Amino acid sequence: DAGVTQSPTHLIKTRGQQVTLRCSPKSGHDTVSWYQQALGQGPQFIFQYYEEEERQRGNFPDRFSGHQFPNYSSELNVNALLLGDSALYLCASSLARQSYGYTFGSGTRLTVV
């Protein structure tokens, strides 16, 4: 049973560029949440997608956007990259009808230079 799959595992981008990160949820899960984990900090909630719509959003600028596809997979897009966007981006999937029970992926390590 595959868990949450994220791609790519590592990425290096230049300041000002745009990046797309991908996530396939655990089989049977229908909700995808994205978190940013900066070095030495805990994960911070970016947003959550359910039924192809953004259901909740954390305190992140509009440069961060996302999408969920009919197969429940999701993308995180970040425009106009800043050096401060360098972080580990974690995707977590869950079942909407179960309030709690995240399964996290291993993350994508984004470095902005």
Place this chain on the structure above:
Amino acid sequence: DQQVKQNSPSLSVQEGRISILNCDYTNSMFDYFLWYKKYPAEGPTFLISISSIKDKNEDGRFTVFLNKSAKHLSLHIVPSQPGDSAVYFCAASALDYGQNFVFGPGTRLSVLP
């Protein structure tokens, strides 16, 4: 302003002894708390949770205690094993917030053989 705090960045414990990891929160709306464990290059893994209607939850070697009046919870690991060495995150959520979790900055536990 951090809503979930883990004031000890690191903790070292001898194998076989008890590990106690602490977490404090400021938002009285939080009603569900979780502990996650994270190994390097892996995503966080769910460890144990507790609802605000309880003050203790136990799962094998892991016990979580909740003191609502003090807005404090702790994770006890007994006996500690070298494989427990990881970063431990405390996370909190409120029913009204949906599945948006607020994470603490983590505590790195080292269990020495």
